[in-house]
Amino acid sequence: MRKLSSTNYYNQVYLEDKCALNELLYLLSKRWLTEVLFSIEEGNNRFSSIKEDLKHISDNILANRLKQLEHYQLISRQENVHEVPLRVEYTLTSSGTKLSDMLDQLCKFAESEVVFPE
Amino acid sequence: MRKLSSTNYYNQVYLEDKCALNELLYLLSKRWLTEVLFSIEEGNNRFSSIKEDLKHISDNILANRLKQLEHYQLISRQENVHEVPLRVEYTLTSSGTKLSDMLDQLCKFAESEVVFPE
DNA sequence: CTGTATCCGATAAGATACTG
DNA sequence: CAGTATCTTATCGGATACAG
Numbered sequence: 001m002r003k004l005s006s007t008n009y010y011n012q013v014y015l016e017d018k019c020a021l022n023e024l025l026y027l028l029s030k031r032w033l034t035e036v037l038f039s040i041e042e043g044n045n046r047f048s049s050i051k052e053d054l055k056h057i058s059d060n061i062l063a064n065r066l067k068q069l070e071h072y073q074l075i076s077r078q079e080n081v082h083e084v085p086l087r088v089e090y091t092l093t094s095s096g097t098k099l100s101d102m103l104d105q106l107c108k109f110a111e112s113e114v115v116f117p118e
Numbered sequence: 119m120r121k122l123s124s125t126n127y128y129n130q131v132y133l134e135d136k137c138a139l140n141e142l143l144y145l146l147s148k149r150w151l152t153e154v155l156f157s158i159e160e161g162n163n164r165f166s167s168i169k170e171d172l173k174h175i176s177d178n179i180l181a182n183r184l185k186q187l188e189h190y191q192l193i194s195r196q197e198n199v200h201e202v203p204l205r206v207e208y209t210l211t212s213s214g215t216k217l218s219d220m221l222d223q224l225c226k227f228a229e230s231e232v233v234f235p236e
Numbered sequence: 237c238t239g240t241a242t243c244c245g246a247t248a249a250g251a252t253a254c255t256g
Numbered sequence: 257c258a259g260t261a262t263c264t265t266a267t268c269g270g271a272t273a274c275a276g
Contacts, residue, residue: 008246008269011149011174020228021152021221029147031133031249034140047258056129058250063259073233085257086256095231102224103139109220110138113213115191126249126266149269165238176270181239203237204276 027072032057034103036065037092040075041100045089066090074099145190150175152221154183155210158193159218163207184208192217 016023028034035054044050051062069075074096080087092100134141146152153172162168169180187193192214198205210218 007174007271011269014174015149015153018153019225020232020234021225023234024224024228024232025143025147025152029143031129034143035133035136051258056125056132059259060250060252060261064249066259071235079258083257086259088258095233098227098231102227106142106220106224107137107139109216110142113216114138114142115213116138116141117189125251129249177239178241178271179269182269184239197238201237204239206238 027068028103030065030068032061033065033068036062037069037074037096037100037103040090041092041097045091047088047090050090069096145186146221148183148186150179151183151186154180155187155192155214155218155221158208159210159215163209165206165208168208187214 016026032054035057036050039050039053042053044053047062047066050066051057051059054062066075066077070077070090073093075090076093078089078091080089134144150172153175154168157168157171160171162171165180165184168184169175169177172180184193184195188195188208191211193208194211196207196209198207
């Protein structure tokens with residue numbers, strides 16, 4: 001449970017405090033996270049439909065990414081408590097939508113301007 | 119030297135192939151990388167001046183980040199071979215400059231729109 | 237001055253099994 | 257259906273020592 005004894009953890013906090021960009025990039029770089037965001041934007045609003053859309057993602061990781069996106073208020077989660085089986089729906093928040101737009105731009109940049117090795 | 123036996127490595131390659139955005143985000147999320155990019159943009163064009171600017175970075179990591187930025191042609195490296203002691207200068211390429219602009223935007227978004235937990 | 241080589245602890249992705 | 261818990265293996269950041 002202990003974080004790294006010293007500099008490793010300290011530097012992470014230092015950089016996240018220095019600029020919000022670092023924290024955002026750290027979040028966005030988690031594998032599958034942007035894919036989940038885009039999948040919800042495209043209308044897959046259930047756990048199972050996202051999982052089906054992103055064929056290779058595991059339950060484990062999908063649940064974790066949904067939690068993180070919700071935690072940062074990029075998506076919202078509506079649980080219909082009284083239905084059996086349990087039915088949960090995810091939708092993008094307004095900042096989630098804005099982020100998705102910015103990532104589209106960044107994606108176009110990546111595809112057109114960045115020289116990827118090999 | 120072996121990569122992960124199976125799915126872990128496979129998924130990384132799959133996602134990077136699926137969209138260049140994933141590879142770019144994976145690069146950008148490496149600790150200190152955007153800080154190094156911004157530091158060079160602000161005029162710190164020597165190994166030692168970047169190191170001084172980013173007080174807590176280690177030689178190890180700085181060298182690695184410079185190599186990666188150069189590898190993706192976001193910065194260029196000019197070595198003045200005949201000087202002793204060795205003198206090397208780094209500058210942003212045109213795509214490095216564009217990336218820096220897009221990151222500025224993303225940073226403003228992060229600071230104004232994203233709700234960070236706690 | 238501008239790096240490289242080696243080692244170590246912490247974290248991340250994924251496999252598998254299980255739950256309300 | 258929508259997750260949680262536990263475990264394994266790979267990779268990352270940083271410390272330290274050294275080199276051209």
